[in-house]
Amino acid sequence: MKMRSVLITLLCSVALQLTAQTPVSIHVDLAKTQGAYTPIYRWFGYDEANYTTMTHGRQLLTELHNLSPVPVYIRAHHLLTSGNGVPELKWSSTNVFTIGPDGKPAYDFKILDGIFDAYKAAGVRPMVELGFMPKDLAINPDPYQVHYPQNTISGGSNNPPKDYAMWGELVRKVTQHLVERYGRDEVLQWYFEVWNEPDIAYWHSTPENYYKLYDYAVAGVRAALPGARVGGPASTGPGSTHAAAFLNGFLKHIQTGKSAATDGPIPLNFISFHAKGHPTVIGTHVQMGLSNELNDVDKGFAIIAKYPAFKHLPVIISEADPEGCAACSAKVNPANNYRNGTLYPAYTATAMKAIFDLSDRHQTNLFAMLSWAFEFENKDYFEGFRSLATNGIDKPVLNIFRMAGLMSGERVSTTSTAQIPLDAILASGIRQSPDIDAFATKSTHNAAVMLWNYHDDNLPAEAAQVQTTISGIPASVHRVLLHHYRIDEHHSNAYTVWKAMGSPQQPTPEQYATLKAAGQLQLLDSPQWLAVTSGQVIITTKLPRQAISLLRLEW
Template identity: 35%
Template sequence: MAQPAPSRRPPQLRTPHTRPTLGDELIVTPQRRLRSPHQGAPSMANTCHITVDTAHDLGPLDHSWNFIGYDECNYTYMPEGRQLLARFGTLSDAPYYVRTHFMFCTGSCNGTQKFGSTNVYRENAQGDPIYDFTYYDLILDAILTSGNKPFVELGFMPQALADPAYRNQPSLAGMDVYREVGWTYPPADYRKWHDFILAVARHLAGRYGASEIASWYFELWNEPDICYWSGTAEDYCTLYDFTEHALHEALPDARLSGPACTGIFAHNGARDLMRAFLRHCREGRNACTGATGACLDFITFHAKGSVFPADVTAAKAVPSVGSLVHQVRFGLELAREEGFDDLDVVVSEADPDGWSAGGIADNPNMRYRNTEYYASYVAAAYSRIRDLSREFGVHVRPLAWAFMFPQEECFAGTRTFATQGIAKPVFNLFAMLARMGSHGLPLRSDGAPDPACDRRLIPDFDEAAPSHYTGAGAQTAIDGFASRADDGSLRTLVYAHCDDIDEDGVTDVELRFDGLGKGRYRVVQYRIDDCHSNAHAVWLAQGSPKYPDDRKYATIKQADGLETIGEPLTLDVSESGRPATLWFVMPAHAVSLVRVERL
């Protein structure tokens, strides 16, 4: 039987007693299914049934996703950095909280991959401090003027404060040993570090005001359980004691967190360090004051869905949503075990994999970052983290560790929101999320992910992020969450995601709204898939130019915004409470935002 021709016309709405018309190929029925122009014969998967209960309010919807970050602090104020920050700052749920590394480091103040510097602290020949906030302020000002807020990472160690033992380390690349490892060392004198933090905090208070800074987030260090910290767990706790005392002396209402360690598994150094840190904050001897414990305002740790090493001949591997979410669960369980289950949590790096600066030229599996797969992965992961937040009764906020790299080849596959100023599909996911409403509504899906599938597919599931997981046999999960906006409109986000990047099946979706009042409604569906809100697909069609000329660039750029499927539809509800249903098709990697508003 011949398949229907590909089309981008809108899906159709119907009430439950209206039969779909087989002559219209865009009304999905078991006999006739819409397919993508890039797919072969469509899958005969069962219909996924999703129901939104519009009559019951779940309370305020926390826009927990407005956190982003990146390594290279000096990229913040570059033209490309300012441009991207401005795109986030103009989203309707801004501000976004911006975290970046290397803010205290000593160097040239020229941004490079995986390093940055501000020279905020130096010393004269007598060992007296010299403070220069020029670049430090430039970074924070760029964040604030873009309409966003700083998530201030207090790190790493200025060269003049670092324990001079680092100088005994051999240079691995014939470079400055401080740049290679010195910034990872504890201070030679913790009192000097205390005075440094106090000076920074007082400078911030004078420049931005204590009331403004109370809305920021602060975090001590990054991943002290691995190579970012050359001290012990006890040294980190000592650093926290002196940091917390100094910061809160100048800024009593500042929110400070730790330990920002890597993924939490059943048995690993991150778990050990986080447990030791939480116990120290609860009952340890404070190294700065001699009292018991230390003030902890919220908790941070990281989660990654895979590890992709540098290997240009790497066999197929994909990220695992389940592995990332599993790490978040472990972290929340650990916080509960240690008596901190009442504190908010920021997963201050929550990403599909662990190497932001690597691209396709380093490992071909990085290709996913350019595509709709990255968007559907983040939507799936964030949706499941929301489920954990409700289960544990705490706010859990994932931070997307991604930004941009200036002057790179177009769609180089680095973990970025934009390439050469062109927004990737994953940015459009955040544009969708920003449109979600202020109050949650119940949503049920019979295509929701089965966590047991995650564990079954990945060997050593509890021990490490996977590096050779292919996604073969992974479920195509279809789920989401629903909301009501302040203007009364309904906003429902639906994602379809399969860990297997090569899965190209499609699924019929029946999205039913229960409890609508009598009247006429306007329905708009935004979509990210292989041919909507997808500049990468247009870039491929333009011949994959590394540096597009003006004509090709304009064509690609035109496709980098959030798109709708067809024209808005009108829905008539003849009587209050009568269900209304939207039928559409989801490829295995896609995200839809359905907005329903009364006319």
């Protein structure tokens, strides 16, 4: 371990010297494939399910649909929570289930239908999170709703059911209704996840009772829709001892093959857990905690890899984010102001490649990296929530997902003279030299290279001169068309435009139109045709700190 630590330090030192003294050289070899490019970027989620049907929520859903050539999936909390359907921070409700004076269950799907109808209208698909507990079904339900900024998960909505069979029947009824409304073939394309983070205060009971909750839930889903995709446990980051133990315990429970609901095998079609970073304020600047998130992923993959029977199952990181509270704005935590600018997308690009690399290392079936970010209604412009848009204006982070949507096919080999080794990032993040690296894909008639200049510390720095050599272009191709997309202070960035306007909280119609346009993914230069020599092209660019480029070649 000591020799490994010395080697990591030496490699980081060499990268620092190269970055400071010479241009960065990146080599992409399209002939060396590294596996399929699974579209892990196309998953999003949020606490406030009722935002779905609001004007900006509907607009954003359409934008999410449009950024990906394959279906986008949406996960939301509170789909079964009791209430009037009025959202608050970290709260929503559908009032789908009540128990009448006669003691019999009653179902009202009006609010739930509105949410799922909005998904259908936008062309996105639900990841149906089965939670939280309806008031009339919860043990000791009062107080049921606890309002933010108090601990919103301390209320009765996170209690276990007083009757597990009734819980299973609720899930069956909901699933049956979804099948009747949207069609069997459509709902078979969805994913059903049982609860959220049951290893912490989102679940006011024991792990064993969660296993029971899971058993009854999946039995209910499968009773209404045989073949439905069901899974869990959506536990917190396995980098912590208690979360690792919970994920292990859940998989051991599935392995027993004895459901509390059916006394038979326990269905499991995917495995989910969460991974979070940990930003802080150091003096006057934000320092990200990328290593925290990646260690969660590393430990989670390692646990799953220990179970041969489950190792092939899709792994959905159903929350993968720089930190844990989307609804905590920069007014609450100044470190969260990173969410408005280019640091957030640069972090996301770096994390995405590392997560693919960790999946390759553990030989797991990585399927999704879900960003727990959507939008917040009736809040200040650029207030610093973890969101993709603010009052209908797209933030820079949304453009990293647009870039990812322009990549397809197979992942291919990349090397960089200024990349930080994966083990070094796991050990200490990116705290010395920046990580100037690339992630690339190729298809039959195109290739795409994502470049970034990322550092955990959000401090000014000189731009890097980057020379990217792309080799392995088919011998029959003599010219390629380059589209060079960029996210930086001056491109694909409505935040800097808004600040230049004087940070208006009531922009004029003209200002609003300018901000809408500035929030879209933009080209750095006009498209250009490049000559191919000996199967390769060389592209040079100046890449600022916390900036991202996408070089897309077509032939």
